[in-house]
Amino acid sequence: MALLFSFFIDVFFYNTLMKNILPSPLEYKNNNLYFDGKRLDAIAAKKRTPFYLYSKKTLRHYYEHFSKAAVKNNLPSPLVCYALKANSNKDVLAQLKKMGSGADVVSVGELKKALKAGIDPQKIVFSGVAKTAEEIRFALKCGKKGIYSFNVESIEELQLINEIAKKEKRIARVAFRLNPQVSAKTHKHISTGNKTHKFGLLKADIVEALEAREFWTNTTLVGLSIHIGSQLTEMKATVKAIEEISKLALSIDVALEFLDLGGGLGIDYTAEEKSKLTSIDTYMKTVADALEKYYYSKTDHCPRVVFEPGRIIVGKMGVLVSRVVRTKVSDSNHFTIIDAGMNDLIRPALYEAYHEVLPAQASKKLIKTDIVGPICETSDCFGSKRKLPALSAGDLVVIDNAGAYGQTMASSYNEREIATEYFV
Ligand SMILES: *Cc1c(COP(=O)(O)O)cnc(C)c1O
Numbered sequence: 001m002a003l004l005f006s007f008f009i010d011v012f013f014y015n016t017l018m019k020n021i022l023p024s025p026l027e028y029k030n031n032n033l034y035f036d037g038k039r040l041d042a043i044a045a046k047k048r049t050p051f052y053l054y055s056k057k058t059l060r061h062y063y064e065h066f067s068k069a070a071v072k073n074n075l076p077s078p079l080v081c082y083a084l085k086a087n088s089n090k091d092v093l094a095q096l097k098k099m100g101s102g103a104d105v106v107s108v109g110e111l112k113k114a115l116k117a118g119i120d121p122q123k124i125v126f127s128g129v130a131k132t133a134e135e136i137r138f139a140l141k142c143g144k145k146g147i148y149s150f151n152v153e154s155i156e157e158l159q160l161i162n163e164i165a166k167k168e169k170r171i172a173r174v175a176f177r178l179n180p181q182v183s184a185k186t187h188k189h190i191s192t193g194n195k196t197h198k199f200g201l202l203k204a205d206i207v208e209a210l211e212a213r214e215f216w217t218n219t220t221l222v223g224l225s226i227h228i229g230s231q232l233t234e235m236k237a238t239v240k241a242i243e244e245i246s247k248l249a250l251s252i253d254v255a256l257e258f259l260d261l262g263g264g265l266g267i268d269y270t271a272e273e274k275s276k277l278t279s280i281d282t283y284m285k286t287v288a289d290a291l292e293k294y295y296y297s298k299t300d301h302c303p304r305v306v307f308e309p310g311r312i313i314v315g316k317m318g319v320l321v322s323r324v325v326r327t328k329v330s331d332s333n334h335f336t337i338i339d340a341g342m343n344d345l346i347r348p349a350l351y352e353a354y355h356e357v358l359p360a361q362a363s364k365k366l367i368k369t370d371i372v373g374p375i376c377e378t379s380d381c382f383g384s385k386r387k388l389p390a391l392s393a394g395d396l397v398v399i400d401n402a403g404a405y406g407q408t409m410a411s412s413y414n415e416r417e418i419a420t421e422y423f424v
Contacts (some may be wrong), residue, residue, distance in 0.1 A: 012176075022268050022277070024316050025424075026400065031362040033398065035319065036424040040360045043321075043424065044396055050322040050340035052407050052421040053398075056095055058317035062280075063099050066309055073288035075302040081125050081148075084110040086404040087312030087318070089421050094119035096313070102148070104263070104308035105389050108135040113143070125260060125306065127177065127227070129153040129198050136164050140172055146367050149175045151225045151260065153200055155208075158215050165218035175223035175260060176206045180244035184229035184237040184264070187351045193228030193241060200226070203248055210252060221254050227262025227308060231269075233277050233307050235286045238264070242287065246294035249303075260306035261287060266313040269401050270354045280312065311404040312407035318403025320345050320419070324395045325374065334369040336391055341373030343413040344379040345399060345406050349379040357382055360396035363389035371397070378381050 025036045033040045036055045043053065070078035081102040084093070088110060093103075094117050102106070102123025103114035114124055121143030126135075131150070140161075152158050152174050165172040179200030182193045192199045201209075209215060226241045242261065249256055265283050268274040278286070287305075288327045296302045322340035329335070347353035357371050365392050371382040382399055391397070410418050 007276055007289060022316050023058065023061055024284050024400070025058045026319065026358065026398070028362055031360060033362070033396075035398075038424055040321070040398065041396055042358075043422075044323075046241070047321075047422065048420070049396075050338075050344050050403065050419045051319055052318055052419055053321050054089070054092065054318045054403060054421060054423050056423055059092060059095055059314060059403075060099065062313045062316065063096055063101060066138045066313060067100070067308070069256050069284040070305065070307065073284045075284075075288055075291070075305045076302050079123060079258070079304060079306045081123065081260075081308050082313055083307055083308045083310030084114060085408055087314040087406070088113050088234040088408055090117060091423060092314060093119070098145045100144050102306075104127060104310075105286070108138050109148070111135075111139055111317050115142060121145070123148060125149045125151055125225070125308070127151040127153075127225075127308070129157075131157060131161075133160060136161055136172075137168065140165060140168055146170060146172065149173050149223055149225075149258075149260070151175050151177045153177050153198075155201070155205060155212075155215070158209060158219065162215050162217060162219045172219045172220065173222045175258070176209070177225045177227070178203065178206065178245050178248060179227065180226055180241040182228055182237045182240045182244070184232055185234055186229045186231050186266075187353075189351050191228070192230075193226065193237065202242070206248065207252070210254070221256070223256050223258040223260055223303070223306070224249055225260030225262060225306070228264060230264050231266040232264040233266045233273055235278055235283065238283075239290045240285060242290040243294045245297075246291065249295060250298055255301055256303040258304045258306050259291075260308065263308040263310045263312075265312040266308060267311055267401060267404075269356070307329075313404075315401055315404035318401075318406060320399040320402040320406060322397055322399065324391045324393055324397065326371075327391065334367060334390060336369045336370075336371050336397075338371060338373060338382070338397060340382075340399065340419070341375040341414070341416065342377060343375060343416050344373075344380075344410050344412045344419045345402055346411075347405055348382055349377070350409075355382060355402065356400040357386055357388065358398050358400055359389050359391060360398070361389070365389060374416075
């Protein structure tokens, strides 16, 4: 039956697929898939699937590359605040802390995780539109001086922070998150920089808030921030946003300590992204040039730059390892049913995101098949009409590029267990 769907394809098909611009822990040798130099089938032998598999070596590579690129481009005392929501595994955080990373958090839960990993509160920025009184109080009181910055997303939030700081007899360090009104070219669910989005403040509202003295008795403005979206592959919107934040910074009468340029740099999930991706080096150079042009060349006061990268730091270091449960044929459709589902990795179902699915054993002979999970939802599908070998029950596959927004978005939907995370 499966023959119906069979066709032959160049033996180098998988090696071509694997030719990522960005370094990855995966590699085929003699048709066997290796992860960080170890055979995947050996790694998976005694583990229950599905599970997440991470490479510390790859994690270190991306953090180092990113932070060094900022220094190489002569940005003034850059601070990398890794965005925890991409992956908040404690060993990931411990490794990043060791390399000097700060943290971008969006909840008190993430803040506690960052502190537990030993990250200095003075390297932590707190973003998000819904910070509660309880969260603000905790962030204000952690460490000797509280966190480095509350990235404020509304006037109401500023007012509340000021009130709480007054009660606690503290001074809260705040930055305004500017909504720069740019449209980042990315999926609509992960674009954040337009005025129809809930994020950030419009320039006019920031200027007005600066004049309201009652909001500033126990707060001090230390920075401005932007974050225009995620999985950005082109830099036009980023440059425009830097122009906007620079104009605002130059127009207000405050000696800012920092400009926070957010996160958002994308990785190569698809073949198309492989060809048009912005590399870390190009990104940093573009950022440095834009800052020079729109800001630093116009003033003697050059605040430091904060970055909030998430995906680019952890996206490539992880895969989701799964086994085939069975295959199924329905008229002209062939299904490969695996034991990982949308509850383990929701990106395909939520953002129509593409993830490469790779067999542990490559073969010359391929079929076209839909890779689906066990969840009772039609959107529980990792890929349609993918070219894969005809697999059978127990065979291993990996879902590539699952280090970011994988485990952190996992749920127990359908009463499934949360997949365990391992390092090689
Ligand atoms: C999600 C988020 C980030 C990280 O985005 P990536 O695309 O993973 O780099 C940074 N800053 C803020 C405010 C965010 O919400």
